Amino acid sequence: MARENTWTVSEAKEKLSEVLRLSREQGPQRIGKRETFVVVPEKDWLAIQPKQKRLGDMWVEIFQGIDGSDGVDLDLPSRSDPDRPINLPD
Numbered sequence: 001m002a003r004e005n006t007w008t009v010s011e012a013k014e015k016l017s018e019v020l021r022l023s024r025e026q027g028p029q030r031i032g033k034r035e036t037f038v039v040v041p042e043k044d045w046l047a048i049q050p051k052q053k054r055l056g057d058m059w060v061e062i063f064q065g066i067d068g069s070d071g072v073d074l075d076l077p078s079r080s081d082p083d084r085p086i087n088l089p090d
Helices: 009-014 016-026 042-048 055-064
Strands: 029-031 037-039
Touching (some): 009 016, 009 029, 016 029, 016 037
Antiparallel strands (some): 029 037
């Protein structure tokens, strides 16, 4: 990264709006020397984040991978079956 994109912490504090503007116009801006941080526009940050899966899709993947088959053979009751009695302790 070029030197002009690296800011000391005190410079970045004094010129925060400029750091943000340059990040949008020229790309990532580094802040710090020993411990470095990078400022990027949120749209750029979101573009590199892994896409989150929906919970239902995750369960489908899990059950499809259990035994290598296309799915798990579960014996699910029909919705038209009568309800089972539930024995609760007294």
